[in-house]
Amino acid sequence: MRRTSARFKLASAVAVTAAVATVGGLTAATGSASEPADIAPLAVGSPTGFGAGTTGGAGGDVVTVTSGDELIEAAGSDGPLQIEVEGTVSVDSMVRVTSDKSIVGAGSGATIEGSGLNISEADNVIVQNIVFADSNDDGINVQYSTNVWIDHNDFTNPNDGALDIKRASTDITVSWNHTYDSDKNMLLGHDDGNGSEDIGKLNVTYHHNWFDGVNQRNPRVRFGDPVHVYNNYYQDIGSYGVASTEDAGVLVEANYFENTDDPFHLGEGDSGDGSIVARDNHFENSGSGETGGSVAGIPYSYSPDAAADVKSIVSGGAGVGQL
Incomplete structure (x- = not known):
């Protein structure tokens, strides 16, 4: 650069x-x-x-x-x-x-x-x-937008969300970011009543992000199916990692969860359940997560890293200055 x-x-x-x-x-x-x-x-x-x-x-x-x-x-x-x-x-x-x-x-x-x-x-x-x-x-707020790549950034101490994606946005990759000192970290789909715009959209890939001591919404998903969450490092998560709600379908794959009591679950607050399929994740001093339902197939080719290696790969490569 x-x-x-x-x-x-x-x-x-x-x-x-x-x-x-x-x-x-x-x-x-x-x-x-x-x-x-x-x-x-x-x-x-x-x-x-x-x-x-x-x-x-x-x-x-x-x-x-x-x-x-x-x-x-x-x-x-x-x-x-x-x-x-x-x-x-x-x-x-x-x-x-x-x-x-x-x-x-x-x-x-x-x-x-x-x-x-x-x-x-x-x-x-x-x-x-x-x-x-x-x-x-x-x-960062993303709305009514397509073909977006958010990569190798740091997010710290936002008043609201670190990165929110909503209102019919789709075809987005969120990769290699480092988030810390954040409560409501990454929201996908802003409201339970927005299905008319969001169903069939909100297809997002989250990979190789470092969720570092953040509290919730990593991500919190409505409607999007599939949403792909793979090879992320969850460290010392306060409330929960991933929540799938309002008929969303989330594949949670080959992530490393450390000191995370609630890695992933169905429903959140007043929002109805979505679906989660989990496979090949690594848990270190963490809960096992809640799964259920089915998720649409991932429509692209990819080669995930082994979950056991994700902590070292992501902590050494995510965030600013790591390109």
């Missing part, structure tokens, strides 16, 4: 070899008319699971943002764009993210604090390598 950003800054500065464009008030590299810029993707790797088709802003210009105003302008702009977040960016309300965006942190210090990102009515968005800290709302 640093190499891409450095090339962008150099190209912007040398007018004889590269043209520039203005994107949301920021300067972006575009190359020249005869030799367009060969801009490598900021995002590292590619998603596995339901979000596998996500490319974000790949092929679009690159801008570096260092302030809340710059982030707001870039994230809400039209067309594909690759946004590099540098340093700590403070915002006081949720930042709208539009289609075809990659928002990627530079190095290991990129932080969005004060509020979070609202991926709303968007398609094809990547968020990677950013610390989301002390949001007055969610860390």
Whole structure:
């Protein structure tokens, strides 16, 4: 990511070899008319699971943002764009993210604090390598959106959820994130009465995330079937790990549960039961979980790690700075 950003800054500065464009008030590299810029993707790797088709802003210009105003302008702009977040960016309300965006942190210090990102009515968005800290709302909210990849981020101390996905959103992968100091961690489907929008949607893959001392909703699922929860590390979970409700179908596979009395169960609060199929999980000083019902088949190929290896793999590879 640093190499891409450095090339962008150099190209912007040398007018004889590269043209520039203005994107949301920021300067972006575009190359020249005869030799367009060969801009490598900021995002590292590619998603596995339901979000596998996500490319974000790949092929679009690159801008570096260092302030809340710059982030707001870039994230809400039209067309594909690759946004590099540098340093700590403070915002006081949720930042709208539009289609075809990659928002990627530079190095290991990129932080969005004060509020979070609202991926709303968007398609094809990547968020990677950013610390989301002390949001007055969610860390990230996803609604009415498709083809989203949330990868290698840290989430800490949100006022509400760390990462909430709702309102007919689908085809999403949540991978290699580290969440801590969070109560209502990851919600999938916001309301028992929203089935008319959500049935047939909310297909999400959660893999290789580190749920580190968080309390609940890891995830809490409504309606989505299948939802795939595999190779995650659950450490010192306070209330429960996974809850399947309102006819959801969740495959809980090859996860590592440590010091987690209630790894997974059916129903939650006033919500009716969903289904859980569990297989090949590892339990260390933890309960055995509750299963029941059936889950639709997983429609993609994948190769899970052995559950016994997940603790070391995920604690060593999840979160910011681990790309």
